[in-house]
Amino acid sequence: MALRDVLPRSRTLALVAGLPALGLLLLGAFFYAWGGWTLAVPADLTIANGDEPQTLDPAIVTAQLDQRICTAIYEGLTSSDPAGNIVPGVAQSWEISPDGRTYTFHLRPDAQWSNGEPLTAGDFVASWKRVLDPATASDYAYQLFYLVNGEAYYNRTITDFSQVGVKAPDDHTLVVTLSHPTAYFLQLTAAMQTLFPVHLATVREYGDDWTKPGRIVGNGPYVLKAWRLNDYILLEANPHYWRPVAIKRIRVLPVRDANTCFNLFYSGKIDLILDQSSIPPVLLPDIRKQPYFHPNPIGATTFVRFNVKRHPFDDVRVRRALALALDKQDIVDKIIRSGEPVARTLVPPGNPGYIPPAGLPHDLDEAKRLLAAAGYPGGRNFPDVTLLYATKGTGPAIATEMQALWSRDLGINSIHLRGQEFKVYLNSQSSTDFDLCISRWIGDYNDPQTFLDMFVTGGGNNDTNWSDPAYDQMLADSESTPDPVRRMQILQGMEKILVEDQLPIFPVSFTVGAVLYHPGALGGFASNFVDDHPWGDLYIPGKK
Amino acid sequence: MGAIIIRRLFAAIPVLFIIVSLTFVLMHNAPGSPFTSERHIPAPIMAALERKYHLNGTFGQQYGQYLWDLAHGDLGLSTQYRNRTVNEIIAQSLPVSMVLGTLAYAFALMAGITLGGLAAVRQHRAGDRWIVFLALLGISIPNFVLALLLIRVFAIDLNLLPVAGWGSLDQLVLPAFCLSVPFVASLTRLTRGSLIEVLRLDFVRTARAKGLPESAVLFRHALKVAILPIIGYSGPAIAGVLTGSIVVETIFGIPGIGPFFVNSVLNRDPFMTCGVVLIFGLFLILCNLAADILYFVVDRRVNLQ
Numbered sequence: 123m124a125l126r127d128v129l130p131r132s133r134t135l136a137l138v139a140g141l142p143a144l145g146l147l148l149l150g151a152f153f154y155a156w157g158g159w160t161l162a163v164p165a166d167l168t169i170a171n172g173d174e175p176q177t178l179d180p181a182i183v184t185a186q187l188d189q190r191i192c193t194a195i196y197e198g199l200t201s202s203d204p205a206g207n208i209v210p211g212v213a214q215s216w217e218i219s220p221d222g223r224t225y226t227f228h229l230r231p232d233a234q235w236s237n238g239e240p241l242t243a244g245d246f247v248a249s250w251k252r253v254l255d256p257a258t259a260s261d262y263a264y265q266l267f268y269l270v271n272g273e274a275y276y277n278r279t280i281t282d283f284s285q286v287g288v289k290a291p292d293d294h295t296l297v298v299t300l301s302h303p304t305a306y307f308l309q310l311t312a313a314m315q316t317l318f319p320v321h322l323a324t325v326r327e328y329g330d331d332w333t334k335p336g337r338i339v340g341n342g343p344y345v346l347k348a349w350r351l352n353d354y355i356l357l358e359a360n361p362h363y364w365r366p367v368a369i370k371r372i373r374v375l376p377v378r379d380a381n382t383c384f385n386l387f388y389s390g391k392i393d394l395i396l397d398q399s400s401i402p403p404v405l406l407p408d409i410r411k412q413p414y415f416h417p418n419p420i421g422a423t424t425f426v427r428f429n430v431k432r433h434p435f436d437d438v439r440v441r442r443a444l445a446l447a448l449d450k451q452d453i454v455d456k457i458i459r460s461g462e463p464v465a466r467t468l469v470p471p472g473n474p475g476y477i478p479p480a481g482l483p484h485d486l487d488e489a490k491r492l493l494a495a496a497g498y499p500g501g502r503n504f505p506d507v508t509l510l511y512a513t514k515g516t517g518p519a520i521a522t523e524m525q526a527l528w529s530r531d532l533g534i535n536s537i538h539l540r541g542q543e544f545k546v547y548l549n550s551q552s553s554t555d556f557d558l559c560i561s562r563w564i565g566d567y568n569d570p571q572t573f574l575d576m577f578v579t580g581g582g583n584n585d586t587n588w589s590d591p592a593y594d595q596m597l598a599d600s601e602s603t604p605d606p607v608r609r610m611q612i613l614q615g616m617e618k619i620l621v622e623d624q625l626p627i628f629p630v631s632f633t634v635g636a637v638l639y640h641p642g643a644l645g646g647f648a649s650n651f652v653d654d655h656p657w658g659d660l661y662i663p664g665k666k
Numbered sequence: 667m668g669a670i671i672i673r674r675l676f677a678a679i680p681v682l683f684i685i686v687s688l689t690f691v692l693m694h695n696a697p698g699s700p701f702t703s704e705r706h707i708p709a710p711i712m713a714a715l716e717r718k719y720h721l722n723g724t725f726g727q728q729y730g731q732y733l734w735d736l737a738h739g740d741l742g743l744s745t746q747y748r749n750r751t752v753n754e755i756i757a758q759s760l761p762v763s764m765v766l767g768t769l770a771y772a773f774a775l776m777a778g779i780t781l782g783g784l785a786a787v788r789q790h791r792a793g794d795r796w797i798v799f800l801a802l803l804g805i806s807i808p809n810f811v812l813a814l815l816l817i818r819v820f821a822i823d824l825n826l827l828p829v830a831g832w833g834s835l836d837q838l839v840l841p842a843f844c845l846s847v848p849f850v851a852s853l854t855r856l857t858r859g860s861l862i863e864v865l866r867l868d869f870v871r872t873a874r875a876k877g878l879p880e881s882a883v884l885f886r887h888a889l890k891v892a893i894l895p896i897i898g899y900s901g902p903a904i905a906g907v908l909t910g911s912i913v914v915e916t917i918f919g920i921p922g923i924g925p926f927f928v929n930s931v932l933n934r935d936p937f938m939t940c941g942v943v944l945i946f947g948l949f950l951i952l953c954n955l956a957a958d959i960l961y962f963v964v965d966r967r968v969n970l971q
Contacts, residue, residue: 177748184703256714261701263711277710333749351750351758352921353832377830378925379916385817385829386919545698545934552706563704582706 165356165373166662167644169394170383174352174376178333180315181253181260186564186653190396191374192315194357194657195340199227199246199296200312204659206568206650208308212241212319212341213296222303222604227296234362235321236345243290249319251283262316268307270299302601305609309567313654343367343658352376357657368646368661384409387638394647395638396655398460399515406459406636414640417461420653421470421565422633423573424520429554430626431587434505438625439496444558445482445628447489447531448524454631457519465629467621468563469570469613472651476570476610479618481629486531493532501533508540510556512547520630521560551585559585562633568652570613571600577620577627588626593619667962671955678951682944689943690732693936694725700745700934719745721936732937741944742937746930752941756923760945762832763910763922769842771900771907774849779889779896781850782857787884789862797854804851813844813917830919841918845911849903856899860892867891894965901957905949909942 175188183192201211213227233241250269253260254276267273270287274280287299300307311317321339325332332338335346344357344367355374359367375392377383383400386392395401398418401409409415426445428435435441450464466481490500498504511521521539528534537558542550551559563583565572575581578597579589593616600612621629639647646660701707701715716722720731720742735742741752785797820840821829831837864870865888873883910924923942930938 174747176746179749182748184705256710257718259715259718261703261705261707261711261715263714264708330743330749350921351747351755352925375831375919377919379919381814382830382917382919385822386831389821389825389829391829391831543932545696545702545932548702548704549698552702582708 165371166369167371167394167660168373168375168392169396169657170387170392170400171355171374171376172383172397172400173378175355178338178346178349180318180320181249181258183315184261187376187397189313189315190655190657191355191357192318193342193654194344194372195338195342195346196315196318196320197342198311198314198318199229200308202312202650202652202654202656204646204648204650204656206648206652206654208312211312212246213311216308220604222305223300225298225300225307227298229294229296230364231294232364233341234364236340236342236360236362237321238362239321239339240293241319241341242293243296244293245319245322246296247288247290248322250288250317251286252320252322252325253316254283254286260316262314265310265314265316268300268302268304268310270301272301303604304601305606306567306569306571309569309652313567313652343656344372347371363658365658367658369657372657384638393639394644395636398636401636401638403459403516409636409638410461414638416637416639416647416649418635418637418649418653419470419472419651420633420635420649421472421568421572421651422562423465423468423470423629424560424562424631424633425465425468425627425629426524427551427556427559427561427586427627428625429557429559429587431554432507432557434496434498434507435557437496438623439492440498441625441628442482443489443492443496443532444528445625446485446492447528448628448630449484449527449531450630451484452527453520453523457516457523458631460634460636462631462634465632467617468627468629469573469617470565470632470651473568473570475606477614478570479614479622481621489532493534498534501529501535504534504536506536506538507557508538510540510542510547510550510559512544512560513541514544517541517560524560554585554587560630561585561627564633565652570610570617574613574616574620586626588624590619590624593624667959671959674955674958678948681951682947685947686736686940686944687729689940690729690936693931693934693939694728696931696934698934700936702934719743721745732940741941744935744938746933746935746938752937755926755938756941756945759921759923759926760909762920763915763924764908766838766842766845766915766920766922767904767907767910769838770845771849771904773842774846774853775896775900777846777850778853779857779893782854783861783884783889785854785858786861786865794858798858801851801854801858804847805855807847809844809848809911809913810917812847813840813914816840816844817917830917832918832920837918841914841920844918845907845914849907852899852903853896856895857892860895861888864888864892890964894961897957897960897964901954902950905946905953908953909946909949 171187171190173187175191176185177183177188178192178195180192180196183189197211199211199213200208203209212229212233214230216225216227218225229243235241250266252258253263253266254272256276263276271280271285272287275283275286289297291297319341324337324339328337335349338346343360343363345360346355347358348356357372357374359370377386377400380400380402383392383395384402384405387395428441430436454462454464467478469476469478493499493501509521509525511517518541521541525537525539528537550556551561563573563576575597576583577588577593578584579594596612596616600609603609620627635653637649642663644660645663647655701712713722721728732742744750744752744755747755781797785794788794817829817840820827827839828837870883870888873887910922912924912928915922915924926938926942930942
């Protein structure tokens with residue numbers, strides 16, 4: 123049979139080819155009319171964000187990816203500059219009382235919402251009241267428990283909001299009273315979206331739906347113009363913001379896959395990548411040599427938790443031995459490979475005024491001696507224990523390497539790996555259902571407190587069963603002293619207990635993120651420890 | 667026939683009910699709550715969160731509340747995407763997957779039947795061998811490998827097509843092709859096998875003996891019978907392709923519904939998981955019903971009961 127016999131005009135052929143084609147045409151036409159094809163909108167800058175925002179309501183937001191967009195749409199009393207310093211935001215100046223407990227903020231008289239209405243001190247009071255209303259369901263409501271009676275109001279032990287420590291004596295003055303002198307409070311007002319103002323009339327009108335484009339009212343450098351689920355977000359300069367911004371339109375792409383994200387950057391479709399998780403790990407060693415690679419050390423630490431209630435980690439000598447023996451350099455060089463420095467302390471460097479303790483060195487001989495003293499010479503008779511880790515990112519590789527290193531250097535062959543899916547892992551960690559656990563903590567603000575207050579007795583993030591009354595007392599002292607130098611000394615003493623003496627945990631490495639942008643194509647970006655990069659300060663060189 | 671279709675549709679309700687109930691029970695018992703994060707949430711705040719998202723109370727109360735909402739067409743709130751309802755998420759992402767899926771399957775049908783037909787009429791010749799080889803390759807090669815290869819060649823090296831994204835016609839080409847390849851391969855093999863069998867039957871010999879041109883024998887007589895297994899295969903296949911693919915949609919950054927099938931479970935987003943399972947179940951039932959009806963239309967021997 124020749125081929126030409128098979129290619130005639132035929133109704134069946136028309137049916138086979140024509141019907142699906144027709145259906146497709148109709149569906150395409152419908153979809154076109156429905157408004158799906160609008161990505162052609164021009165933008166001056168395209169930023170990759172690793173996932174779809176969970177919410178853009180500042181009272182509810184918790185994920186860093188969402189916080190970035192919120193910081194573009196809203197602004198707190200204070201703000202951050204590109205280097206991470208605290209600068210005036212809605213408040214143009216402030217005074218702190220000598221006891222460190224009362225903050226008086228003077229708001230810009232010309233402060234406005236993005237719809238042109240004046241923004242007043244009363245808006246802050248109402249917004250904070252909203253956060254402290256359990257019906258709002260704010261995960262970070264406790265960021266306002268610093269206020270006098272904040273927690274009591276949340277728990278409804280008091281019902282009169284006027285007893286809570288925030289007052290607006292006039293439209294441009296906000297007086298905040300804290301229950302302790304909180305040295306980092308101005309950082310919270312800059313970086314914690316929970317403390318940002320929301321436009322209550324809009325919230326009341328639309329309920330949960332108020333953050334949609336066309337409805338949302340903010341007070342930051344940008345306004346939300348478009349938001350399509352998993353597709354893109356378009357931000358436009360807010361004409362009512364108190365200072366001009368250089369970049370008029372920003373497009374945000376929620377690209378989850380690292381390969382996809384890097385391909386888009388490589389082909390010029392994305393101008394700025396802010397997360398290391400958006401870069402394929404196998405390419406990282408090569409990308410690090412490129413001019414568009416910028417290391418971004420951030421205030422976060424990878425560390426190991428011991429469950430001090432479980433044998434053999436109830437013995438501090440065993441904890442010390444494992445910490446002293448671990449070849450952290452090997453882990454950062456071979457596994458993490460992003461140029462992370464080895465950590466000897468939990469608090470990352472870069473906290474002004476804080477002098478960290480020395481921490482423990484890598485000392486194999488001492489480790490072997492301690493292990494023998496604890497009854498396990500050469501690792502013999504060491505009981506079966508498990509090492510818990512999350513099966514995402516470099517978690518499995520780090521765990522495997524740790525297991526191998528402890529086996530090689532201490533002769534312990536009874537540490538078993540226990541990888542769990544992220545949420546299951548978090549569950550095991552918070553219920554201290556582990557012997558050893560690989561953890562990471564990202565500081566909420568640039569202060570040692572955010573790392574050290576975790577390990578207070580019964581603290582929600584302690585997760586080690588460790589408890590030391592002396593440590594708890596020091597934390598209380600540090601919170602009540604108005605003297606900043608004295609406070610830092612106390613915090614140093616606490617960290618010494620943590621990483622040199624008691625070791626309920628030991629640090630492994632300080633996180634270094636990776637940021638990608640072409641140096642000639644973007645300005646106004648700096649790496650900083652709070653990993654906060656205000657988009658309102660970005661500019662395109664030559665276009666400024 | 668109308669009555670039969672209606673009866674079949676009613677029979678779908680208990681099936682969907684069982685599917686959703688099983689999903690609900692599984693999600694309810696999964697370790698970790700939707701609100702679990704690296705930061706500990708104080709108990710009163712956790713209680714407020716659970717109240718807001720109807721996750722408080724006993725299992726019976728939660729399940730009853732969900733069924734009650736479901737009966738009113740309300741699929742619940744997403745615990746992951748806090749300002750969105752499950753209805754809204756599905757309404758935004760399902761059409762995207764459907765457009766991509768329709769395009770992919772339409773191409774698969776055209777290419778698969780053509781290639782399969784070609785292979786059948788040239789059985790055991792070089793063309794046939796090549797087609798069979800390619801079909802085997804198409805079935806074996808994983809989607810993500812093919813996707814990355816295509817991106818490398820067509821988007822990066824040749825710079826002909828965009829690497830990813832959604833919103834213009836050229837952005838549809840690679841993902842739709844990628845999505846269609848396994849279906850092209852399966853349909854090719856199905857058509858080839860079925861046509862080879864049919865071409866041996868007596869009625870084909872009769873048609874040829876009548877002096878009909880070979881094209882008429884093939885298209886008017888043989889293909890009509892040979893197409894039956896393709897209809898059967900296409901029912902579930904279309905249900906699958908219209909509800910998106912996690913791999914293709916993730917690699918090409920497409921805002922479809924596919925990734926929700928996995929991510930909603932990882933996020934412990936209970937109502938979202940139930941929602942996508944329900945949608946897939948519904949599509950599967952509808953597409954199978956459509957396939958049965960088509961069978962009935964094409965082949966009168968089939969009894970719809």
